[in-house]
Each structure stands twice: as C-alpha cells, then as structure tokens.
Amino acid sequence: MLNRRAFLRTALAGTAGVAVGAAGMKEIPHWLGLDRPPVAGGYAAGADVLDAVRHPGVAVRYYVETTEPVVAFTFDDGPAPHWTPMVLDALDAANVPATFFMVGQNLAKNADLVRGRMDRHEIGNHTWAHDDLATLDLNGVTKTLKRTEDEIHQQFGRPVTLLRPPFGHIGGSTMLAADSLGYDVVLWSKAMREKMFAGNPEGQAKDIVDAVRPGSILLAHDEGDDRRLVTIKGLATMFAGLRDRGFRMVTVSDMIATGKKHSTT
Structure with missing residues (x-):
C-alpha cells in the first residue's frame, strides 16, 4: 500500500504533463487530498482514538x-x-x-x-x-x-x-x-x-x-x-x-x- 508521499510521487510522475498544463502544480495536492490532514487516523491523528490515550500529554x-x-x-x-x-x-x-x-x-x-x-x-x-x-x-x-x-x-x-x-x-x-x-x-x-x-x-x-x-x-x-x-x-x-x-x-x-x-x- 502506498503512503501519501509515495502516492504523490507516483501521481506526479504519471500525470505531470497533463496536470500542470491544465491547472498548475498548486492544484495537485488538493486533487489528491493532501491539503486535508487525516486527523482521525492518519499521520496527523488527533486524540479522538481515546482508547489509545493513557495520559493528557507526552513529554x-x-x-x-x-x-x-x-x-x-x-x-x-x-x-x-x-x-x-x-x-x-x-x-x-x-x-x-x-x-x-x-x-x-x-x-x-x-x-x-x-x-x-x-x-x-x-x-x-x-x-x-x-x-x-x-x-x-x-x-x-x-x-x-x-x-x-x-x-x-x-x-x-x-x-x-x-x-x-x-x-x-x-x-x-x-x-x-x-x-x-x-x-x-x-x-x-x-x-x-x-x-x-x-x-x-x-x-x-x-x-x-x-x-x-x-x-x-x-x-x-x-x-x-x-x-x-x-x-x-x-x-x-x-x-x-x-x-x-x-x-x-x-x-x-x-x-x-x-x-x-x-x-x-
């Protein structure tokens, strides 16, 4: 399974010519969802997974x-x-x-x-x-x-x-x-x-x-x-x-x- 960074590299390599010409590089992260951090379970996860939390903070x-x-x-x-x-x-x-x-x-x-x-x-x-x-x-x-x-x-x-x-x-x-x-x-x-x-x-x-x-x-x-x-x-x-x-x-x-x-x- 590709992580987001690997997927981005693959997507950019395969669609760079079309994507850049159509809308420019700034739109690609939006298309791939990379401007929407996965706060519920991805690398930017928040503490809504309460059964995983033992303390109010980590040093x-x-x-x-x-x-x-x-x-x-x-x-x-x-x-x-x-x-x-x-x-x-x-x-x-x-x-x-x-x-x-x-x-x-x-x-x-x-x-x-x-x-x-x-x-x-x-x-x-x-x-x-x-x-x-x-x-x-x-x-x-x-x-x-x-x-x-x-x-x-x-x-x-x-x-x-x-x-x-x-x-x-x-x-x-x-x-x-x-x-x-x-x-x-x-x-x-x-x-x-x-x-x-x-x-x-x-x-x-x-x-x-x-x-x-x-x-x-x-x-x-x-x-x-x-x-x-x-x-x-x-x-x-x-x-x-x-x-x-x-x-x-x-x-x-x-x-x-x-x-x-x-x-x-």
Whole structure:
C-alpha cells in the first residue's frame, strides 16, 4: 500500500504533463487530498482514538531544564560493525555513560557487538528500520516501535522508556503511540556538524565543548559513512573538555531525573 508521499510521487510522475498544463502544480495536492490532514487516523491523528490515550500529554524534550552541570551524549542508528565498537571503546576509556537509540533490525543483526557492553548505558527506541514516523498512521507507528521494543527486551531484558523519531519527524500518530507505550520523546539541542568539521576532530570537539549548557542533549551517530569518524575521533577530547568545564556526562533518563529534582526544590 502506498503512503501519501509515495502516492504523490507516483501521481506526479504519471500525470505531470497533463496536470500542470491544465491547472498548475498548486492544484495537485488538493486533487489528491493532501491539503486535508487525516486527523482521525492518519499521520496527523488527533486524540479522538481515546482508547489509545493513557495520559493528557507526552513529554518532548530538546534539552532538560536544570542548573546542574550535566550533559547527555546520544548515539543513533546502530548497533553496527562500522562504528559502534569504536564509540563504546571511547566511552569505556573515559568511563562515560550514554544513551543509544537503536534501530531494531540493526540490533537483531548485530547484537553480539553490544552484548555485555551496555551496563552503564541507556537504550532507547529508534524504530525497526529507521522509519519516518511522520508518514505513518497510528497502527504503523505502534507496530515499528513495539517490534523494536520487543527486540531490545529480548536482547537486554530491560524496559524502554525513550523514543527518538528518525529525522526528528513527529506526527500526531507518533505522539499517540508514544503515549500508549509510555515513552518520552527525545530530540536534541546540539548535533555533531561532521560536514563542517570534515577531517578536523579537534574542531568538532571544540564546537561541542563550547556550545554545551546545563541540560544539553547531544546528537551523534554510531552508524553511517566515513564522515562519522570526525566525531568518533574527537570523543575523548569532548569528554576531557567538558570535564574541564565542570560538566558530568549522564544518560538522558538520569538527566531528566535531575531536572525533575531541580524543579521541586
């Protein structure tokens, strides 16, 4: 079954000459219904599906509000044989915990890479196949998240409480699924800029160390192409530089707990 985006591409390819000549590109989304978000059950679903709603709201966190000098490193898309062992080695050498948002199918293929190495680290849900959740209905979002959650539980025997949507894309169906599964949604306040600092790990490290503020959530990856190496080679310098500034590295959940404690004092 084609989703709306795929259908649009197909329709445009097959009817572009006729449609554009007859009414222009602006009319095509209207003809296809793309200007009428599917609030009752599609990717923009509202909360009229009341049996799926457990709470009045889902937390979406770009950072954590706290005055404590804490920062959370997060790594997306793994585990993978390319970079995950190198990331874990760097974290182990500096005794730093991190939060890994794992892709379910990658965990199923590469569980041996991380087995026995995740005790200090947190594991979050990053969908089964790096799915763009903003294009899926509630059933589709729930299916990919639950399949990934089951894989994480099978491999590590631990619960999952955090979701990072691939690309940071969120639709209403994502929020409903997160609510039903008991997730907080975690985005980021600062990302590695590997293209800008290609071949310059020290520059990438300085960019991170200088930018971090209490409660920052940092986005990195442990899967991908060679550009990831500029981040991985700079991790030790990041850790040292942040410690020199008085920061502690913690998991996202530990930082959320710190923020909650701060808000009650």
